[in-house]
Amino acid sequence: MMTTILRRTPTIATARTFAAIETFLINHHSFLGTPAPELVLPENGAVGGEARFYTVSALKTKLGPSYGYQVRDLHAKSGPLSFRASTPLGAQFAVEYSSEESTRRSGDDEGLEIAKLGIAKEIVSALANKGISKLFPIQRAVLEPAMQGRDMIGRARTGTGKTLAFGIPILDKIFKYNAIHGRGKNPLALVLAPTRELAKQVEKEFHDTAPGLDTICVYGGTPISSQMRALDYGVDVAVGTPGRVIDLINRGALNLEEVQFVVLDEADQMLQVGFQEDVEIILERVPKKRQTLLFSATMPGWIRKLTQNYLKDPAVIDLVGDSDQKLADGISLYSIASDSYGRASIIGPLITEHAKGGKTIVFTQTKRDADRLSYAMSRSFRCEALHGDISQSQRERTLAGFRDGNFNILVATDVAARGLDVPNVDLVIHYELPNNPEIFVHRSGRTGRAGKKGRAILVYTQDQSRAVRTIEREVGCKFTELPRIAVDSKSIDMMPDMGRDRFTKGSRFGGPSGPGFSRSGGFGRSSSYGDSSGQMGRSSGPRPGRFGSYGDSQSGGGFSGSSSNRGGNFGNSGFGRSSGFGNSDRSGGFGSSDRSSNFGGFGSSDRSGGSRNNNSSRFGSFGDDKF
């Protein structure tokens, strides 16, 4: 109670605050049957005579320790003076750039000097502490329209700084807004991300960039109560995964009525079927008058059409454009053929040869393969697995250990494909073909970030060679073929089961090449990468061609371009609205164009409770543990 009184108290507390506290103490202690402590007014901090104003810090010093009460300021951190009590009237952000800056902007292709942009000093110095003093191209391109309040679709290659591209203008605007209106309890910005790890990373980048603002990251797999408490103290920015955000809304803990900025990071994934329903539930709670920003390194054609539902007159900032090359510049690509049995055994030699002591991420299609491969490799290397069936606390420990260099090889499902920014990942190995070209771009993009160089190696079976060419065409890249690595039977025996059942689920590239391939109804390997039980499909919405495979269809496997609606129970993987890309008229080629959802099975929830008030519950959850 006292905490609440003081938390809701402006930085300057009046005698009224004291009266409220006094009453509380008397009532509370009479209830306990103990004498109420005498309230000692602070000597310091009084402003003016009889008005008796006291600083909150004086109150905290005096009252907190003396009486054993926890006393907190409004939000966890100190902010600008005054308290924003009313609902804001909409964006009131005027940003002037210095003329010097304007000149620079129109000129050369050097990064803009952040210190000269009129951005809040705190942001400038926080960025400088991180060694960031000039904007990257996407940041430069986004800044002005973002500052003008434009909705936006932003595309730039992996590792080119998209987080700060939307982060800097939003944080700057919040600083300026708070300076005028004071700080409020409800967030002004909401950032949605598809995985917990990415949400955490984005929140950390926001926090590091604006330490004076309060940011929170909300995601499943962690106690909701602490997130509710933190929200109750008030935040400026909420970052989270959709499931947990909805939970918090339903529990009345997260109020989005004051949100003025919404970001969908990895927008093409956030708007894939499954996530999209959750995103829509959330957007219904956000004021219509807002600025919405969609960012990703990949923006398939369908997304542009879909965004009309979410964006008003968006500025499209596309630094990839029609360029054939969709990968980040510094990534060298290699491919290597292997048969299914031998593929696990060649990973070690590939790492030894190509990682050169740096970090490696090996991407598998299934959680089971991630576990098995990491287990098998752990006999010779220090490595760990990361996927959605691992407890959240272990996921966090694993990622932290990988970042810190406690081990250098991470074997992960596509839960790690998007957004993760781990320094010094020198090598990415696609242990199996990804489900679609977007995922290939994102997986590969875990290396070669922020101007650094990196390598990505695609392992394929001989009968997937057509699919490899298709990737080259779609991604605008060229693989350098590595010589086959001879594998002796002893090392295969050390990798029991690896590769034997790959095609019972998993990649939509490539035809069957190993025993254990089982197809149901002709396209059973329809892509779920969780082992999670699939739910039903849903028939709604005219989204074509999402079942296409781009396998080599020697065996008739390339199911291409069902014109179907969403969903269906295909194969053994549950939810089948996965992934085609390519033309539906190309049998066995990429399914036509659209919505290349790459995930089939619905994993269990990112939501730890709360009611779902919407038909999307029929899908089970789309939490990130589906990967």
Ligand SMILES: Nc1ncnc2c1ncn2[C@@H]1O[C@H](COP(=O)(O)OP(=O)(O)OP(=O)(O)O)[C@@H](O)[C@H]1O
């Ligand atoms: N202006 C800058 N100067 C130096 N480093 C920067 C700058 N902007 C961002 N970075 C760094 O570049 C790295 C990549 O940034 P970020 O993760 O935002 O990339 P991204 O474009 O979002 O990548 P992805 O598409 O994989 O999500 C981060 O480590 C970030 O701190």
